[in-house]
Amino acid sequence: MLITCPYCGPRDVIEFTYQGDGNRERPQPASQDLDAWNAYVYDRLNPAGDHNEIWQHSGGCRAHLRVVRNTITHEILSTAFARGGHKSADNRAEGRS
Amino acid sequence: MAEQQLPERQSPLEPEYHPGSHGNFEHGVDVILSETRPGSILQLAAWPGEEKRLIEIIRKVTGLALPDGAGGGVSNGTRAVFGFASGKFTVVDEAEGLAQAFAGSITPAIGTLTDLSHGRTAIRIAGPKAEWVMAKFFAIDFALPAFPLGAGRSTNHHDIFAQIQRSGADQFDIYVFRSFARSFWKALCHASEEVGYEVQ
Ligand SMILES: [Zn+2]
Numbered sequence: 001m002l003i004t005c006p007y008c009g010p011r012d013v014i015e016f017t018y019q020g021d022g023n024r025e026r027p028q029p030a031s032q033d034l035d036a037w038n039a040y041v042y043d044r045l046n047p048a049g050d051h052n053e054i055w056q057h058s059g060g061c062r063a064h065l066r067v068v069r070n071t072i073t074h075e076i077l078s079t080a081f082a083r084g085g086h087k088s089a090d091n092r093a094e095g096r097s
Numbered sequence: 098m099a100e101q102q103l104p105e106r107q108s109p110l111e112p113e114y115h116p117g118s119h120g121n122f123e124h125g126v127d128v129i130l131s132e133t134r135p136g137s138i139l140q141l142a143a144w145p146g147e148e149k150r151l152i153e154i155i156r157k158v159t160g161l162a163l164p165d166g167a168g169g170g171v172s173n174g175t176r177a178v179f180g181f182a183s184g185k186f187t188v189v190d191e192a193e194g195l196a197q198a199f200a201g202s203i204t205p206a207i208g209t210l211t212d213l214s215h216g217r218t219a220i221r222i223a224g225p226k227a228e229w230v231m232a233k234f235f236a237i238d239f240a241l242p243a244f245p246l247g248a249g250r251s252t253n254h255h256d257i258f259a260q261i262q263r264s265g266a267d268q269f270d271i272y273v274f275r276s277f278a279r280s281f282w283k284a285l286c287h288a289s290e291e292v293g294y295e296v297q
Contacts, residue, residue, distance in 0.1 A: 006183075007167045007168070007182060007183045008167070008168070008250070008251065008252075009167075011237070011252070014236070015252065059253040059256075059258065060182075060252055060253075061181065061182035061185075061251050062182060063182060063183060081183070083145070
């Protein structure tokens with residue numbers, strides 16, 4: 001499996017670290033909304049198909065990335081720097097590898 | 098006036114650094130390994146949007162003009178610079194004191210400077226089989242069109258993080274953590290045995 005880092009280009013998956021579901025929305029640290037925290041910690045879509053994910057190119061430029069990966073085929077549909085803040089599955093043309 | 102006493106520089110590779118020809122060299126030596134021991138190794142980082150200003154500062158201080166593009170770099174024999182991540186650059190000088198030369202120019206609004214002169218070890222591999230040996234270590238393309246002269250790459254070998262700059266058509270400079278340098282060096286020597294190597 002190859003992931004195309006926006007900085008480094010295509011690299012083997014061994015250089016990357018998975019950092020979890022990219023759909024999670026973290027509540028404000030002071031939030032006491034238990035449902036929101038429960039959703040953040042436990043609720044996962046677990047789709048058979050395209051999935052928003054956060055990865056870090058930990059063995060390369062160390063950038064945090066938003067990646068859309070197909071969980072059935074492992075095809076990487078898009079990659080983008082995470083610092084843009086947008087959700088890439090809804091915005092797949094941007095940063096498409 | 099008393100003469101200034103400078104401490105003797107020691108190499109972390111010393112116990113495993115054996116000048117001479119090794120391995121399968123009966124038909125010639127196909128790679129040359131050496132430690133370049135630069136006096137200054139710096140890491141410069143620009144805040145997002147400040148990259149161009151930092152690149153201009155690097156040009157003013159070192160005389161090296163960074164080419165556009167991710168991983169772009171240039172070297173002139175005594176100094177070298179290359180991008181290793183977005184907005185981040187490694188700058189190397191044979192001489193000590195490069196951090197002081199940058200002092201004052203990289204303001205907190207532009208970015209940061211980290212002096213890694215004592216934190217990294219620089220290893221050079223050169224020769225007709227340099228690409229071949231490097232390709233056994235790192236899962237990246239070392240062919241000249243994919244990895245042009247002067248360019249830099251960030252990758253790793255068995256969790257030893259490495260920054261690599263192509264400093265010649267068949268020459269690479271590898272920057273590794275100094276604490277892992279001897280282990281990396283031993284592995285590189287083993288990998289070079291099949292082609293015959295010389296340590297200089
Ligand atoms: Zn990268």
